[in-house]
Amino acid sequence: MLTGNYDKIKLKNHINDLISGKIKTLEFYLNFTLDASKDLKKTAKYDSFREEMQEEIYHLDRRMATLKAMQQKMKKVSTSETGYVQLGSLVITNKARFYISVSLGEFFYDDVRFYAISEESPMAQIMKGRKTGEEFILNNIHQKIDKIL
CATH class of the missing domain: 1.10.287 (Helix Hairpins)
Structure with missing residues (x-):
């Protein structure tokens, strides 16, 4: 996890x-x-x-x-917690950590891998509006949203 x-x-x-x-x-x-x-x-x-x-x-x-x-x-990126995936959300799935912000790609923070992705990216688009516990498939990879901050 x-x-x-x-x-x-x-x-x-x-x-x-x-x-x-x-x-x-x-x-x-x-x-x-x-x-x-x-x-x-x-x-x-x-x-x-x-x-x-x-x-x-x-x-x-x-x-x-x-x-x-x-x-x-x-x-424009909000730092407040969100109940669903939107711009500014930090989305933790069972596979990775996505920060919906800008298209910066992979980065490390406190020795932890994150992905900064734009809200226009396919990953952000498929997660947009989803809530904790929901699942999705992109590129034949199944992921479950464990947490949204």
Whole structure:
């Protein structure tokens, strides 16, 4: 059984810290790449390399926008207990622990594995509105909701 006593405020803060850490790392790489692209000589010899750097900057910018959107979404995530699965719920099943918040994926908190999933994910959609004791099947995996916080 995966149930335990979990503090949703601390869990939410942990996710916010994870997102902030990812943003800081991404800012470092973005600034490094921007600085490096400015140092390239403007000759035909470096055109393909300059194009690759621009493509990398574009990808880093898109990832940064995604992380900033996650930060904004986390502001809407409630930390109060819920009687049914919704945004902000911590759902403990017989297989895993799901925090309905943002699409961050697997993370560890106090050496315990959790999955931060968005409310639009198939897992959250199938659990939405369900209560403790209810069961569901997704991808041929049967799960029972043991606890909702």
